[in-house]
Amino acid sequence: MKLGVVRFPGSCDDVDALHAARRVGDAVLLWHGDHDLQGVDAVIVPGGFSYGDYLRVGAIARFSPVMTEVERFARSGGLVLGICNGFEVLCEAGLLPGALLPNVSLRFVCRQVDVAVANDTTPWTRATTAGERLSIPAKHTSGRYWAPDPVLDELEAGGQVALRYAPGHNFNGSARDIAGVTNAAGNVLGLMPHPEHAVDALTGSADGLRLLESAAA
Amino acid sequence: MRARVLIRPKAGILDPQGQAVERALPALGFGGVADVHVGRLIELDVEEPDRLAEMCEQLLANPLIEDYEIDLEPSS
Numbered sequence: 463m464k465l466g467v468v469r470f471p472g473s474c475d476d477v478d479a480l481h482a483a484r485r486v487g488d489a490v491l492l493w494h495g496d497h498d499l500q501g502v503d504a505v506i507v508p509g510g511f512s513y514g515d516y517l518r519v520g521a522i523a524r525f526s527p528v529m530t531e532v533e534r535f536a537r538s539g540g541l542v543l544g545i546c547n548g549f550e551v552l553c554e555a556g557l558l559p560g561a562l563l564p565n566v567s568l569r570f571v572c573r574q575v576d577v578a579v580a581n582d583t584t585p586w587t588r589a590t591t592a593g594e595r596l597s598i599p600a601k602h603t604s605g606r607y608w609a610p611d612p613v614l615d616e617l618e619a620g621g622q623v624a625l626r627y628a629p630g631h632n633f634n635g636s637a638r639d640i641a642g643v644t645n646a647a648g649n650v651l652g653l654m655p656h657p658e659h660a661v662d663a664l665t666g667s668a669d670g671l672r673l674l675e676s677a678a679a
Numbered sequence: 680m681r682a683r684v685l686i687r688p689k690a691g692i693l694d695p696q697g698q699a700v701e702r703a704l705p706a707l708g709f710g711g712v713a714d715v716h717v718g719r720l721i722e723l724d725v726e727e728p729d730r731l732a733e734m735c736e737q738l739l740a741n742p743l744i745e746d747y748e749i750d751l752e753p754s755s
Binding site: 517518521525554560561563564565566567568606608609610635 | 692693695696699738739741743744
């Protein structure tokens with residue numbers, strides 16, 4: 463499997479994402495100014511502060527040339543994973559429902575969180591088991607997932623809630639403890655915690671690999 | 680034409696920034712303050728003011744979470 467990791471000006475987790483992707487396949491960097499996805503089988507939109515997060519988190523990055531291609535790729539069923547700022551970019555681009563608001567604490571929080579798999583049938587979670595807990599670091603200021611109640615009902619009914627914060631781990635105030643959601647087709651997943659920082663027991667946990675292994679399975 | 684776009688969090692969405700300001704004011708001795716919300720002001724010169732709503736929908740605001748209001752300054 464060949465994975466592509468997008469690099470925007472202001473991305474800072476692109477190298478870790480590349481490193482993580484190489485645990486399950488080949489991986490290349492995709493430059494934000496290019497219209498070329500280099501024939502990858504899956505795209506990771508990584509964390510960081512794309513375009514300085516000016517205006518709103520993720521708002522400017524969605525208009526970059528590479529995102530035109532990522533949108534096309536996603537809409538034709540291609541596998542796309544948005545992590546943290548990447549999740550925010552995918553929401554702004556309309557590839558995922560909802561939005562990410564400032565944490566209820568208004569503080570930047572960096573901590574290890576437990577997320578439980580809510581749907582183990584998506585392309586990004588199929589190597590996991592429903593209810594399984596993954597220990598993954600989270601680090602952000604704007605990670606409070608929000609969507610109108612009817613949309614949340616629809617997401618839950620349609621199995622689009624892929625990951626939830628375990629009890630006591632929803633530090634940012636996300637609606638219904640949602641940590642990760644997919645689009646209706648399931649090929650696009652966005653989550654706030656960072657699976658690419660949890661790929662080696664040496665640094666605390668290798669649970670993040672489970673998502674990448676799902677995509678490669 | 681000079682335009683001002685006021686962007687505010689939608690009613691009903693928790694606004695921790697507004698709450699923080701609301702808590703800070705009484706601490707400074709300013710009483711009688713309630714329902715504080717913090718938004719954004721964008722000022723711009725536009726040649727086609729008719730397209731401002733479109734600009735708001737596509738970039739300046741996120742219509743899912745924010746309301747916007749457009750004020751045009753009469754040309755001097």
